[in-house]
Each structure stands twice: as structure tokens, then as C-alpha cells.
Amino acid sequence: MLAKHSEFDSATKIKIEKILISSLNKSKELRERESQLIQQISTYTIVKKASYDEMVKLKSELKKLYNTKYKNFESAINRLKKIVGIKQFNSSLMEDIYMEHVLDR
Numbered sequence: 810m811l812a813k814h815s816e817f818d819s820a821t822k823i824k825i826e827k828i829l830i831s832s833l834n835k836s837k838e839l840r841e842r843e844s845q846l847i848q849q850i851s852t853y854t855i856v857k858k859a860s861y862d863e864m865v866k867l868k869s870e871l872k873k874l875y876n877t878k879y880k881n882f883e884s885a886i887n888r889l890k891k892i893v894g895i896k897q898f899n900s901s902l903m904e905d906i907y908m909e910h911v912l913d914r
Contacts, residue, residue, distance in 0.1 A: 814902055817893070824892050829906065832885035839878050846871045 811822045850867050853859030859867075893902065 811905075814905075821892060825889065825902075828885055828888045828892070832881060835881045836878070839874060839881065843871070843874055843878075846874065 811817070811825060814822070817825065846867060850864070850871070853864060853867070889906075
């Protein structure tokens with residue numbers, strides 16, 4: 810993905826790659842946990858009845874997970890901004906990053 814971005818030198822590309830790999834790995838872990846929580850909530854909703862406290866706990870955990878997902882994204886973007894700055898040509902890089910995240914799902 811970064812090979813076509815000649816606007817960055819190799820050292821910058823390595824830094825960007827490290828940030829993206831770290832963010833994508835964390836994102837994958839969070840998606841797996843999200844899937845587990847949604848499955849538990851679904852099971853407790855349509856397969857067997859859960860107590861009110863169990864459901865509140867699961868929903869609270871899911872809400873925390875969504876906040877963590879956003880913080881992971883926000884952290885990666887802020888670290889990228891420190892490396893590449895704010896420039897018009899960064900829109901091409903962001904499109905590629907977006908596609909990488911979408912394809913990672």
C-alpha cells in the first residue's frame with residue numbers, strides 16, 4: 810500500500826507501517842471480542858433468558874469496547890498526523906488506509 814506513495818521517504822513509510830500494523834492488530838482483537846459479546850447478548854435474548862444484571866453487564870462491556878475501538882482509531886490517526894502532518898496530498902494516503910481497514914474486515 811505504501812509503495813505507491815513516493816511523497817514519503819522509506820523511514821517515514823516504516824513508521825507509518827508500524828502504526829498501521831499495530832492499529833489493525835488491535836482492531837482485529839477488538840472485533841473478535843465484539844463478536845463474542847454480541848453473540849452472548851443474542852443468546853441471552855432469544856435462546857435463554859438472562860438476568861437483568863447479566864444483560865446490563867454485557868451491554869456495559871460492549872459500550873466500553875466501542876469506546877476502546879474509537880480510541881484505537883483516534884490514537885492511530887494522531888500518531889500518523891505527527892509523522893505526515895496535515896497536507897492535501899494525505900487524502901490519497903487516507904483513502905488507502907481506509908481501504909486497508911475495510912478489506913481487513
